[in-house]
Amino acid sequence: MEVRRRLAKQGVRFEELPREEALAHVERWREEHERRIGEQTRAGGFSVDWSRYRYTKDAASARATRRAFAALYRDGLIYRGERMVNWDPRLRTAISDLEVKHREEEATLYRLRYAWADGTLGGIEVATVRPETVFGDVAVAVHPDDERYRDAIGRFVIVPLAHRRVPVIADAAVDPAFGAGALKITPRHDPTDREIAGRHPDLAEPTEIFDDSARLAGPWVPREYHGLDREAARARAAEELEREGLLVRSEKYRHSVGRSERSDAVIEPRLSTQWFVRMAPLAAPVVAAVRAGEIRIHPDRWTLTFFRWMEGIQDWCISRQVLWGHPVPVEHCRACGQANVALETVTRCERCGSTELAPDPDVLDTWFTSWLWPFAALGWPEETADLAAYYPTDLLVTGRDIMFFWVARMMMSGFRFTGKQPFSDVFFTGMLQDEAGHRMSKHLGNSPDPLDVIRDRGADAMRFALVFPTPATEDGPFGAAALDGARNFLTKVWNLARFSLGHVPAGTGPVAAAPALSGASALENRWILSRYRRVAEEVDAALSEFEPTRAATALHSFLWHDLADRYVEISKEALSGARGEALARETRATLLFVVERSLRRLHPFAPHVTEELWHALPHDGELLATATWPSPAEAPSDPAAELAMESVLEAIRLLRNLRAEEGVAAAAVTPAWIRPSGPEVAWVLSGERATIARLARVAPLELLAADAPTPEGVGSRVAPLGECYLVRPAETPAAAEALARERQKLGGLLAKTRQRLADAGFRARAPPELVRETEEKARELEERIRRIDEHMKPDASGVTST
RNA sequence: GGGCGCGUAGUCUAGUGGUUAUGACGUCACCCUGACACGGUGAAGGUCGCCAGUUCGAAUCUGGCCGCGCCCA
Numbered sequence: 025m026e027v028r029r030r031l032a033k034q035g036v037r038f039e040e041l042p043r044e045e046a047l048a049h050v051e052r053w054r055e056e057h058e059r060r061i062g063e064q065t066r067a068g069g070f071s072v073d074w075s076r077y078r079y080t081k082d083a084a085s086a087r088a089t090r091r092a093f094a095a096l097y098r099d100g101l102i103y104r105g106e107r108m109v110n111w112d113p114r115l116r117t118a119i120s121d122l123e124v125k126h127r128e129e130e131a132t133l134y135r136l137r138y139a140w141a142d143g144t145l146g147g148i149e150v151a152t153v154r155p156e157t158v159f160g161d162v163a164v165a166v167h168p169d170d171e172r173y174r175d176a177i178g179r180f181v182i183v184p185l186a187h188r189r190v191p192v193i194a195d196a197a198v199d200p201a202f203g204a205g206a207l208k209i210t211p212r213h214d215p216t217d218r219e220i221a222g223r224h225p226d227l228a229e230p231t232e233i234f235d236d237s238a239r240l241a242g243p244w245v246p247r248e249y250h251g252l253d254r255e256a257a258r259a260r261a262a263e264e265l266e267r268e269g270l271l272v273r274s275e276k277y278r279h280s281v282g283r284s285e286r287s288d289a290v291i292e293p294r295l296s297t298q299w300f301v302r303m304a305p306l307a308a309p310v311v312a313a314v315r316a317g318e319i320r321i322h323p324d325r326w327t328l329t330f331f332r333w334m335e336g337i338q339d340w341c342i343s344r345q346v347l348w349g350h351p352v353p354v355e356h357c358r359a360c361g362q363a364n365v366a367l368e369t370v371t372r373c374e375r376c377g378s379t380e381l382a383p384d385p386d387v388l389d390t391w392f393t394s395w396l397w398p399f400a401a402l403g404w405p406e407e408t409a410d411l412a413a414y415y416p417t418d419l420l421v422t423g424r425d426i427m428f429f430w431v432a433r434m435m436m437s438g439f440r441f442t443g444k445q446p447f448s449d450v451f452f453t454g455m456l457q458d459e460a461g462h463r464m465s466k467h468l469g470n471s472p473d474p475l476d477v478i479r480d481r482g483a484d485a486m487r488f489a490l491v492f493p494t495p496a497t498e499d500g501p502f503g504a505a506a507l508d509g510a511r512n513f514l515t516k517v518w519n520l521a522r523f524s525l526g527h528v529p530a531g532t533g534p535v536a537a538a539p540a541l542s543g544a545s546a547l548e549n550r551w552i553l554s555r556y557r558r559v560a561e562e563v564d565a566a567l568s569e570f571e572p573t574r575a576a577t578a579l580h581s582f583l584w585h586d587l588a589d590r591y592v593e594i595s596k597e598a599l600s601g602a603r604g605e606a607l608a609r610e611t612r613a614t615l616l617f618v619v620e621r622s623l624r625r626l627h628p629f630a631p632h633v634t635e636e637l638w639h640a641l642p643h644d645g646e647l648l649a650t651a652t653w654p655s656p657a658e659a660p661s662d663p664a665a666e667l668a669m670e671s672v673l674e675a676i677r678l679l680r681n682l683r684a685e686e687g688v689a690a691a692a693v694t695p696a697w698i699r700p701s702g703p704e705v706a707w708v709l710s711g712e713r714a715t716i717a718r719l720a721r722v723a724p725l726e727l728l729a730a731d732a733p734t735p736e737g738v739g740s741r742v743a744p745l746g747e748c749y750l751v752r753p754a755e756t757p758a759a760a761e762a763l764a765r766e767r768q769k770l771g772g773l774l775a776k777t778r779q780r781l782a783d784a785g786f787r788a789r790a791p792p793e794l795v796r797e798t799e800e801k802a803r804e805l806e807e808r809i810r811r812i813d814e815h816m817k818p819d820a821s822g823v824t825s826t
Numbered sequence: 827g828g829g830c831g832c833g834u835a836g837u838c839u840a841g842u843g844g845u846u847a848u849g850a851c852g853u854c855a856c857c858c859u860g861a862c863a864c865g866g867u868g869a870a871g872g873u874c875g876c877c878a879g880u881u882c883g884a885a886u887c888u889g890g891c892c893g894c895g896c897c898c899a
Contacts, residue, residue: 493839
């Protein structure tokens with residue numbers, strides 16, 4: 025189709041080119057794309073075994089394709105026959121059901137009168153959107169129980185325009201509610217009509233009324249209609265019907281129209297001789313394997329869709345009337361008609377010995393080769409070492425749009441030809457959309473060239489943007505916003521590593537293990553190691569559960585917020601040596617460990633950046649790409665440190681918040697006080713007083729006893745942690761507003777909590793522990809509100825003096 | 827027409843019975859502090875589509891409705 029379009033731009037019609045020239049155009053196009061896709065794959069940093077590069081139209085693929093065809097034919101699973109197929113009149117080939125896309129479209133519903141053949145007045149009214157097909161009519165059908173037509177059954181009518189006499193027949197498939205309840209029967213161009221005609225063997229054998237391009241033709245079609253396409257013929261028929269008074273009326277009508285996925289031409293259902301694969305026997309073992317959990321589909325919600333299709337599977341039309349493709353490997357005997365299936369070249373008919381053989385004119389659907397991929401790419405049907413070593417494979421990652429075209433069929437062929445499942449897990453990605461929310465497609469031309477994306481933002485940014493923030497399994501926007509976010513994140517990682525490198529003393533060896541911490545170790549070091557372990561576990565769990573986005577999200581949040589924003593800022597003091605050489609050493613080791621191990625875990629998402637950084641750090645081995653995946657258990661889990669650090673971070677946040685509200689200049693350092701809400705908090709805060717003061721830019725920072733008087737001339741904040749006070753430079757309404765907002769929020773919460781406690785049902789049925797917790801929460805809220813009220817009183821805390 | 831799925835701040839998104847509803851982008855304010863302005867700090871922003879039901883308690887479970895998407899005919 026692409027070649028066709030390109031040639032059309034130069035004013036050349038593909039169909040009119042000599043065969044060899046047309047093939048050369050396709051081949052040239054193929055080579056260009058092969059090269060481009062190769063470049064894209066390399067630039068994207070995909071770990072591909074190029075030594076096993078294969079093309080589905082090379083000699084080995086041809087051999088596999090022939091072999092598969094022959095085996096299925098021998099087993100009676102391939103047959104040739106005249107069936108109703110989807111005919112693409114633009115490409116002039118049959119296509120499979122999957123290549124037909126149905127869409128609601130606007131049309132005109134014509135009501136035609138079929139006059140009685142015996143000359144009686146009146147007739148039968150038939151509704152159709154395709155009046156041009158009257159030439160192929162062989163009957164008019166009504167529902168057997170339809171009162172209106174009881175007497176009509178068995179009588180004859182005259183087909184309008186065609187002037188042929190056809191019977192009125194009864195068939196239960198007719199919908200009495202549609203139109204006037206009578207259906208024209210055109211067996212060669214409508215699957216339902218064909219079924220109905222099949223049940224009435226005495227009807228005339230219809231002739232074809234369209235040629236390959238769906239232009240009217242054939243003995244039943246009047247001369248003046250010959251050569252008209254469907255649209256033109258329809259217009260002409262409507263006009264002529266109107267003139268003859270046979271058009272009762274016409275109305276607007278929406279109905280579903282099938283179009284060719286490739287050419288967008290309206291499909292013409294057409295009776296034609298094609299090759300088919302019987303699918304039901306092939307589907308059975310696949311359904312069983314998926315049901316038994318031997319093949320798993322991720323995300324598993326698609327399993328249902330998969331089953332539905334598999335269980336209603338139709339035979340697959342595999343022959344195509346196009347130039348490009350593997351030929352149907354059959355030689356037809358001119359003498360006896362035998363179809364000789366050819367694994368190699370056949371010279372005489374296997375039945376009658378005649379040497380008068382004609383090759384089958386058709387080629388195979390490209391999927392008939394692709395469905396063999398998992399084993400054919402490894403050398404099947406030869407019993408190669410690769411096949412023994414790598415088959416069955418484990419994971420297939422692909423787009424959901426080819427679930428049926430490719431994935432389901434690979435499973436079927438796998439069981440059929442190798443007796444084994446081709447893979448154990450299938451991961452379906454969503455379909456990318458542009459930023460306006462339109463699905464990316466060649467047709468819309470809204471998909472960026474990966475090479476452009478890589479040039480602008482980098483291959484790693486492209487990769488990361490594919491999994492973050494929109495889940496890889498969902499349809500979602502892929503554009504500047506996601507790419508910028510990914511690039512910014514990777515820049516952050518780059519700078520983080522650069523900072524860490526500045527603290528690696530010369531001669532530092534590779535990171536063999538997590539630094540051994542002791543009771544004297546810094547809280548931030550215990551904390552970040554414990555956080556790293558948690559995140560490493562989360563990443564591993566997410567990956568093993570086929571949730572790459574969960575893993576990427578965990579790494580994003582850890583590297584940026586925990587490691588860069590918090591840990592690095594807190595550790596700068598220790599790294600400077602200001603807190604002693606022992607602590608500096610421990611902190612350097614911790615930083616290096618966490619950064620190095622995080623890079624390893626980020627590597628699959630951003631191979632280039634992490635590889636580059638890893639080489640700059642002390643390391644062991646040739647490549648990060650082939651380095652081991654470290655165990656999360658290298659780092660100690662330390663819940664106490666995590667809990668304590670939460671209080672420290674909360675204190676910093678409260679003080680910063682207070683600064684902003686009170687209008688303290690960003691660069692100013694101001695005295696502050698914290699009155700902790702309890703002894704545990706007090707203990708933690710006193711240990712980390714210097715850190716809190718430094719990050720919140722306050723000094724001096726004093727901890728107040730519960731009963732100590734409140735300092736004067738300060739702004740304040742009440743939180744679960746305790747109360748914070750800060751010297752304010754000037755009156756700001758922002759602080760008062762913030763306090764009022766907080767008071768209101770807590771008031772609402774308290775009301776809700778009290779209401780719950782007042783509910784007898786809650787006390788009776790909720791777990792006792794929950795009741796206790798709720799009571800505790802109510803008390804805490806009351807206390808906080810009381811304190812806020814105290815602060816809000818104009819004469820309290822020296823806010824204003826009277 | 828049948829089936830499947832989804833509706834959570836402007837946008838994307840986490841969250842399968844008790845949370846002060848998660849995060850990212852965007853927005854606003856302040857800040858070029860010696861890794862990073864592709865940055866830092868703080869803030870604002872949500873009747874978890876609507877209506878019933880189950881439950882002591884629902885974003886979460888059930889039913890109906892509305893809207894959207896996909897697959898199949």
